[in-house]
Amino acid sequence: xxxxxxxxxxxxxxxxxxxxxxxxxxxxxxxxxxxxxxxxxxxxxxxxxxxxxxxxxxxxxxxxxxxxxxxxxxxxxxxxxxxxxxxxxxxxxxxxxxxxxxxxxxxxxxxxxxxxxxxxxxxxxxxxxxxxxxxxxxxxxxxxxxxxxxxxxxxxxxxxxxxxxxxxxxxxxxxxxxxxxxxxxxxxxxxxxxxxxx
Amino acid sequence: xxxxxxxxxxxxxxxxxxxxxxxxxxxxxxxxxxxxxxxxxxxxxxxxxxxxxxxxxxxxxxxxxxxxxxxxxxxxxxxxxxxxxxxxxxxxxxxxxxxxxxxxxxxxxxxxxxxxxxxxxxxxxxxxxxxxxxxxxxxxxxxxxxxxxxxxxxxxxxxxxxxxxxxxx
Numbered sequence: 001x002x003x004x005x006x007x008x009x010x011x012x013x014x015x016x017x018x019x020x021x022x023x024x025x026x027x028x029x030x031x032x033x034x035x036x037x038x039x040x041x042x043x044x045x046x047x048x049x050x051x052x053x054x055x056x057x058x059x060x061x062x063x064x065x066x067x068x069x070x071x072x073x074x075x076x077x078x079x080x081x082x083x084x085x086x087x088x089x090x091x092x093x094x095x096x097x098x099x100x101x102x103x104x105x106x107x108x109x110x111x112x113x114x115x116x117x118x119x120x121x122x123x124x125x126x127x128x129x130x131x132x133x134x135x136x137x138x139x140x141x142x143x144x145x146x147x148x149x150x151x152x153x154x155x156x157x158x159x160x161x162x163x164x165x166x167x168x169x170x171x172x173x174x175x176x177x178x179x180x181x182x183x184x185x186x187x188x189x190x191x192x193x194x195x196x197x198x
Numbered sequence: 199x200x201x202x203x204x205x206x207x208x209x210x211x212x213x214x215x216x217x218x219x220x221x222x223x224x225x226x227x228x229x230x231x232x233x234x235x236x237x238x239x240x241x242x243x244x245x246x247x248x249x250x251x252x253x254x255x256x257x258x259x260x261x262x263x264x265x266x267x268x269x270x271x272x273x274x275x276x277x278x279x280x281x282x283x284x285x286x287x288x289x290x291x292x293x294x295x296x297x298x299x300x301x302x303x304x305x306x307x308x309x310x311x312x313x314x315x316x317x318x319x320x321x322x323x324x325x326x327x328x329x330x331x332x333x334x335x336x337x338x339x340x341x342x343x344x345x346x347x348x349x350x351x352x353x354x355x356x357x358x359x360x361x362x363x364x365x366x367x
Contacts, residue, residue, distance in 0.1 A: 155323050156359055163330070163353045186323070187251065187289065191244055193282045 152189075158182035246273035247286050254293055263297050270294035271310070281320070288314045288324035292331040299335050307335050326355040 158179040250273040253266035274290045276283075291314025298307035314328045329352035336345035 152323065152359075156356055159323060159326060159330075159352075160356050163349060163356060183289065183327070187247075187286070190282050190286050190289075191247065194240060194244055194278075194280070194286065197240070197280055197282060 152186060155179075155182040155186040240278070243273070243276040243278045243283065243286075246276055247290065249273070250290060251293070254297060257297070260301060263301055267294050267297040267301065267303075267306075270297065274310070274313070281322075284318045284320075285322055285324040288317055288322070288328055290314075291317075292324070292327040295328075295331040296334060299331075299338055304335060304339060307331075311335065321355040321358045323356075323359065326352040326359075329355070 159182070162176060162179045246269070250266065250269040253262070253269045257263040257266040270290050271294060274287050274294060276287070278284065278287060291310045295307040295310045295314075298304070298310060311328055311332050315325065318325065329348045333345040333348035333352065336342075336348060
C-alpha cells in the first residue's frame with residue numbers, strides 16, 4: 001500500500017470515528033458503542049481535525065459540512081450557544097462531550113485557523129473576534145450561530161477552548177493568549193463590581 | 199474506560215480533599231463592620247490587586263517576577279470575603295502560582311493554589327483557573343495523573359457554569 005493510500009485509509013477510519021461521535025452527540029448511538037469505538041483522547045484528536053485539517057478524503061469534508069449544517073438547523077429556534085451547551089448536558093459523557101461541544105464551537109467561530117500561532121497573532125485574532133457579532137446575511141458558515149457573549153461568557157468560552165486543547169495534551173498560544181485577554185476584561189469587571197459593593 | 203473513571207474519581211477525591219473551603223456560604227457578603235474591624239479597606243484591596251497585576255504584566259526578569267509574586271501574595275492576603283473579592287483573590291492566587299512555578303518555587307506555587315482553593319468551594323471561573331494552575335504545576339513536576347485530574351475538575355466547573363448560564367432567561 002502506498003503512503004497516499006495508507007493516509008487515505010487512515011482518514012476514512014478517522015472520519016468514521018467522527019461520524020460515530022457526532023451521532024453519539026445526537027443521542028443516536030449507544031454509550032457502550034461510543035466507549036468501545038473511540039477513546040476520549042482519540043475523539044478529541046479526531047475532532048480537532050474537523051476544525052483544522054484540510055481533508056483530502058471526501059468523508060472528512062462531508063462530515064464537517066454535516067456538523068455545520070446541524071448547527072445552522074439549530075439557529076432558527078434556539079440561542080446560538082445552544083448546540084454546544086446541548087451537548088454539554090449529556091453528563092455521562094461530560095468530558096468527551098464537552099470537548100465535542102467546545103471544538104464544535106470553535107468550528108463555528110474560528111473559521112480561519114490557518115494563520116501561524118503566536119502570542120501576537122493570538123491576541124490579534126482574539127481582538128478581531130470580540131465581540132463575536134455577525135450582521136444578518138453575512139456570508140460564512142455558521143453565521144447564525146455565532147454567539148454574542150458578555151464578559152463572563154467570553155471568559156468561560158476562552159477557558160473552555162484552552163481546556164479542550166489541554167485535554168489533547170497540547171498548549172496553544174492562541175488559546176492561552178485569548179484566555180489571558182478574557183481574564184483581563186473580566187478582572188476589570190470584577191474590580192468595577194467591587195467598587196459598587198457596599 | 200470504567201477503570202479510568204475510577205482512577206480519576208480516586209485522584210479527584212484526594213485532590214479535592216486537600217482543598218476544602220474555609221468558610222460556609224460563599225456567596226454571602228461579610229458585613230462592612232467586620233471589614234472595618236480587620237482594618238480592611240475595599241479601596242486599598244483594589245489598589246493592591248491592580249498593582250499586583252500590573253507588576254505581573256510588566257515582569258520580564260526573575261527579579262521583577264519575584265517582586266510581582268510578592269505583590270500578588272500581599273494582595274491575596276487582604277480579607278476581601280465578598281463573592282467578588284474572593285473571585286479576585288482566587289485569580290490572584292492562580293496567577294501568583296504560575297509566577298512562582300516559573301521561578302522554580304514549586305512549593306510556594308502549590309501552597310498559594312491550595313490557599314486559593316480553600317477560600318471558597320463555589321464553582322466559579324476563578325476556581326477553575328486555580329485548577330488549571332494546579333494542572334500546570336503538576337505537569338511541570340511530571341505528575342501527569344494529577345495534572346489530568348486538575349484539568350478535568352476545571353472543565354467540570356467550566357461546564358457547570360455554562361449550564362447555569364443556559365438556565366438564565
